[in-house]
Amino acid sequence: MQIEKKDIRALSKDQLREFFVSNGDKAFRGNQVYEWLWSKGAHNFDDMTNVAKTTRQMLEENFVINHIRVDQMQKSEDGTVKNAVRLHDGLVVESVLIPTNTRTTACVSSQVGCSLDCNFCATARLKRMRNLNPDEIYDQVLAIDNESKLYHNRPLSNIVFMGMGEPLMNYNNVIKAIDKIVSPEGLGMSPKRITVSTSGIPKMIKKLADDEVKFRLAVSLHSAIDEIRSRIMPFSQNFPLSDLRESLEYWYNKTRSKITYEYVVWKGINDNKASVDALVKFCKYVPCKVNLIEYNPIDDGEFQQASEESINEYIKALEKNDIVVKVRRSRGKDIDAACGQLANKEA
Numbered sequence: 608m609q610i611e612k613k614d615i616r617a618l619s620k621d622q623l624r625e626f627f628v629s630n631g632d633k634a635f636r637g638n639q640v641y642e643w644l645w646s647k648g649a650h651n652f653d654d655m656t657n658v659a660k661t662t663r664q665m666l667e668e669n670f671v672i673n674h675i676r677v678d679q680m681q682k683s684e685d686g687t688v689k690n691a692v693r694l695h696d697g698l699v700v701e702s703v704l705i706p707t708n709t710r711t712t713a714c715v716s717s718q719v720g721c722s723l724d725c726n727f728c729a730t731a732r733l734k735r736m737r738n739l740n741p742d743e744i745y746d747q748v749l750a751i752d753n754e755s756k757l758y759h760n761r762p763l764s765n766i767v768f769m770g771m772g773e774p775l776m777n778y779n780n781v782i783k784a785i786d787k788i789v790s791p792e793g794l795g796m797s798p799k800r801i802t803v804s805t806s807g808i809p810k811m812i813k814k815l816a817d818d819e820v821k822f823r824l825a826v827s828l829h830s831a832i833d834e835i836r837s838r839i840m841p842f843s844q845n846f847p848l849s850d851l852r853e854s855l856e857y858w859y860n861k862t863r864s865k866i867t868y869e870y871v872v873w874k875g876i877n878d879n880k881a882s883v884d885a886l887v888k889f890c891k892y893v894p895c896k897v898n899l900i901e902y903n904p905i906d907d908g909e910f911q912q913a914s915e916e917s918i919n920e921y922i923k924a925l926e927k928n929d930i931v932v933k934v935r936r937s938r939g940k941d942i943d944a945a946c947g948q949l950a951n952k953e954a
């Protein structure tokens with residue numbers, strides 16, 4: 608019977624050091640291999656050129672490296688790049704590189720499909736198949752960092768967890784991946800350049816605060832009126848805005864880190880005065896800023912982008928109340944890489 612080899616990247620640095628010692632080698636060999644696996648992103652043991660050939664063979668006999676594979680890369684006319692990423696078990700997720708003049712942002716996935724059911728979102732139409740492992744999340748970032756260096760001559764500057772999946776429903780693995788991304792032994796990125804975007808699960812937002820995370824938090828709000836929000840995001844029936852507000856106050860009291868609200872204005876849904884007033888009121892509870900995001904229809908159904916005038920009503924009201932608001936134009940629309948459009952069409 609063939610024994611299935613273990614993924615070497617499931618081992619911590621200490622475990623790797625112990626492995627070498629128990630095989631009659633020096634502990635520092637574990638450090639060398641660990642560096643190859645994480646900061647250098649080796650896909651094969653043979654890439655580890657400063658490790659003796661016999662050692663590489665021994666690793667090959669005992670382990671595999673379950674690296675992701677970028678199966679397909681699509682480039683948009685605006686420079687956005689979408690990667691279809693094949694995981695070791697054949698499933699596919701998508702991640703996106705979004706360049707501007709000054710920065711390159713990676714938008715990464717945290718689940719295959721999604722546990723939630725937001726009605727406007729293409730990913731919601733795929734059932735959740737599984738959570739991504741920390742290394743699968745890390746690898747998406749590494750692949751985009753390499754593409755950023757290749758196409759823009761600069762490393763990746765920011766990361767947003769806004770791809771497929773709800774990151775807080777894969778809490779432990781997302782935290783482990785971020786730990787690796789910020790570690791000097793990984794990519795050494797500042798946590799302030801990382802934003803985890805959640806649809807707003809109060810219990811998990813409180814857990815983030817208790818765990819004293821250092822990255823930024825964004826919440827897909829889309830409405831500050833319960834009835835409208837549950838029409839847009841049916842799962843939110845279980846999480847009323849009063850609970851969300853309480854969790855955000857808890858977050859801010861512990862972290863002192865401002866919240867970003869992601870908000871799309873849809874025709875006939877939240878393009879009305881009551882919705883504008885409710886958002887302004889909600890924004891006063893916790894220091895925040897608002898991103899009004901351009902919507903990319905996934906079909907010709909209920910969810911269509913509201914008029915410019917309706918969006919301007921939001922901007923006027925927020926600015927009048929000294930709330931910072933930005934309009935985020937969608938990127939990569941021609942390759943279905945824009946917000947809410949990730950759905951493995953090519954897989």
Ligand code: SF4
Pocket residue numbers: 721722723724725728729730731770771772773806947
């Ligand atoms: S918007 Fe985010 S949380 Fe909602 S279904 Fe889509 S991927 Fe999941």
